[in-house]
Each structure stands twice: as structure tokens, then as C-alpha cells.
Amino acid sequence: MKSDPKILVSNGYDRMAETYLARFGRSIVRDRWLAALAALLPPAGGARVLDLGCGAGLPVAKELTALGHRILGIDGSKRQVALARHNVPAGDFLHGDMTTTELPETSFDAVSAFYSITHVPRSEHGDLLKRIAGWLKPGGVFVGSLGATASSDWQGEWMGTEMYFSHYGSDRNISLVQEAGLTIEHAEEQLQDDEDHRFLWIIARKPISVEPGCSLDGHGALERRSGNPGGRHR
């Protein structure tokens, strides 16, 4: 009989959080998308960022707090949350399931989910993406990895423990992001470092209602197109 995937995943990370960090704590690919996220946030800091499946807080929460942003990390593994609190004292961390944890609507400037949604049963990905869209402020940005190829319910040995992965392929994932109400700004399949595995990386923004005569700048802020010098406002 198959175990509950979410319990299997959280137990698995409780057992091998340190092993995961030693093996995957450094990644050129993750650094690239973390830099892309950081570049979309205000340079002066102060953004509220929700990091789903934050792991040990390294490097995402640590780097974003160092840039002056306010991080809330959520992880289903108690061990990962304990490590994150130790590694990133300036961050806030919750032990919880990203598919059920209640958070205030329209309260985050950005949501990140690096290598975490692919541990959630794929039948729940559409609803999860809608939750992400709900948590974002208008103009807020989602940056995260989703499946590039379809795999319905993989359960087996990974990193010395039982683990579970589930994801759709890129086309379906792009549709799910759009159906959640997010506008895709960038979607790209990328090979994961030296592994024989690809993820689909997404940068998507929650639209804001734009007044006539205004447009969005690169940070999702409103700026007046003409006739209003200095008319930028949020």
C-alpha cells in the first residue's frame, strides 16, 4: 500500500535534511533563478517574500533577507524549519503544508517555490497555483520550478530515504499558471546542474488593473506613459 505522499515527503526531509543540503545546497541553476527573483524586487529592500518549501533557508531566505527583504518560509519538514530558523535568524519560518496553510490574501510582493511544488501531488498543482496568485499583491511576482516532463506519482528511494515526486509537463504547467490568473513573463526548461533532469522555470506576475494612460515598469509598478512627469506611483 502506498503511503500518504505528504507525510512521506516530510518524514523523508526530516531524515535527510542535512544530506540534501550537502548534496544540493549549491546550484548554479538555483543561483540563476534566485538572482532573477532578486532583480525583480525593489533594490532598496523591504519586499515581503513567501518561500514555499523553504528547506534549510539556504540560499533563498538567507540571500533575500541579506538584501533587506522580509521572508516568510514554509516547509512541511520540522527538521528543515529548525535548520532555517538557525541559518536565517532574520527570517520567519512556519512548519506547515503549502497546500493547506492559511495566509492573508494579497500580502506578498513575491512568492518563490524552488524544487518544492514537484513534491506535491500534481492533481493539486492547479489549486496551489491559485493560492499563490491569491497571496500575491497585484503586480507581485511568482518565481519557481515546476515539472518539465510528466510524472504522475513517483515513489521510491531518493537520497537514502523514501521520497515522492509528481508533476505535469511544461505545456500543462504553463496552462495551469495562466488559469491561476498569473501572466507568464518567462518560461524556460533548464537542465538541473550536472543531473539528467530538467525543470520548467517560471516567472509570472499577478496583473494589476491599470488606469488609462498608465503602464507597468519592470518591477510591476505603475508609471504614467506621458503628460505626467514624475507620475510614477504604486
Ligand SMILES: C[S@@+](CC[C@H](N)C(=O)[O-])C[C@H]1O[C@@H](n2cnc3c(N)ncnc32)[C@H](O)[C@@H]1O
Ligand atoms: C527539494 S527541497 C527544496 C528546498 C529549497 N527550496 C531549495 O531550493 O533547496 C523541497 C522542500 O519542499 C518541502 N515540501 C515538500 N512538499 C511540501 C508541502 N506540501 N508543504 C510544505 N513544504 C513542502 C520539503 O520538506 C523540502 O524541504
